[in-house]
Amino acid sequence: RTQRLFISDLHLDPDQPEILAHFLAFLRGRARSAGELYILGDLFDAWIGDDALDDPQVASDYRRVTASLRALHEAGTRCWLMQGNRDFLLGRRFARASGCRLLGDPSLVRMADQSILLMHGDLLCTDDIAYQRFRRRVRNPLIQKLFLLRPRQQRLRIAADYRGRSRAATAAKQRAIMDVNPRAVIKYIARYQADRLIHGHTHRPGDHPVSLAQHQCLRQVLADWRYADGKVQAELLVEEKGRWWREPVRSAV
Ligand code: LP5
Ligand code: MN
Numbered sequence: 001r002t003q004r005l006f007i008s009d010l011h012l013d014p015d016q017p018e019i020l021a022h023f024l025a026f027l028r029g030r031a032r033s034a035g036e037l038y039i040l041g042d043l044f045d046a047w048i049g050d051d052a053l054d055d056p057q058v059a060s061d062y063r064r065v066t067a068s069l070r071a072l073h074e075a076g077t078r079c080w081l082m083q084g085n086r087d088f089l090l091g092r093r094f095a096r097a098s099g100c101r102l103l104g105d106p107s108l109v110r111m112a113d114q115s116i117l118l119m120h121g122d123l124l125c126t127d128d129i130a131y132q133r134f135r136r137r138v139r140n141p142l143i144q145k146l147f148l149l150r151p152r153q154q155r156l157r158i159a160a161d162y163r164g165r166s167r168a169a170t171a172a173k174q175r176a177i178m179d180v181n182p183r184a185v186i187k188y189i190a191r192y193q194a195d196r197l198i199h200g201h202t203h204r205p206g207d208h209p210v211s212l213a214q215h216q217c218l219r220q221v222l223a224d225w226r227y228a229d230g231k232v233q234a235e236l237l238v239e240e241k242g243r244w245w246r247e248p249v250r251s252a253v
Pocket of ligand 2: 084
């Protein structure tokens with residue numbers, strides 16, 4: 001098992017059973033032939049804390065996710081999980097239940113003689129000042145602690161409120177503001193001397209060569225998973241022995 005798979009931005013939501021089913025089938029199928037699976041943020045559409053696994057309304061869906069990840073892990077595929085801007089409250093309980101290891105953002109890994117920088121991607125969107133301010137607040141450990149002390153129903157309402165405000169805010173923002181900032185990209189690449197930068201978040205899949213004074217880097221943006229016209233569109237990035245390619249995730253039965 002020499003393949004490494006990279007995905008992000010699945011935005012799993014109990015109200016969106018098609019994507020959930022697609023992901024579970026992926027974990028039972030395609031993912032099994034890989035040695036490692038990297039999930040680079042926004043696995044969930046919103047995560048209000050790991051005790052969501054106890055919520056009678058949604059626990060069965062979430063537990064199918066942890067159980068399927070664990071089954072993949074037990075079948076020999078190591079899973080790495082990074083938090084995104086929707087699921088930054090994913091924590092140790094989820095990791096333990098799923099067998100995933102949590103990955104910091106950013107994380108530098110060595111693969112096939114290259115230094116690969118893994119990020120969710122939101123840290124690169126520095127032109128989005130309102131978002132970066134919001135991010136600083138909700139990533140504050142004390143604010144998170146106080147949030148997690150609230151009853152689950154209240155947290156669900158707050159999360160729904162943030163999602164509503166985020167929808168309104170993003171609809172009003174210029175598209176360019178919500179993409180990565182080229183200087184931020186260069187800053188991270190230079191700091192980590194990365195040969196490749198892989199991230200999601202922007203939902204703008206593509207490969208972008210970045211030239212620095214000393215070296216060349218390739219920035220690869222992962223696709224989000226979505227359900228449209230009655231089918232799930234899903235894609236992954238694959239590495240095997242230094243070869244890289246993108247591949248659609250087909251729904252296996
Ligand atoms: O997520 P998406 O695609 O809609 O847009 C993102 C940015 N928005 C967000 C907000 C998330 O969607 C909300 C997720 C809720 C998760 C669970 C709740 C847990 C709460 C825990 C609290 C400790 O990430 C959006 C970007 C866009 O990506 C593109 O990059 O533009 O940013 C915004 O929309 C932010 C707004 O511009 C401003 C924020 C409005 C909300 C104000 C609330 C006050 C904050 C108080 C904090 C304690
Ligand atoms: Mn995101």
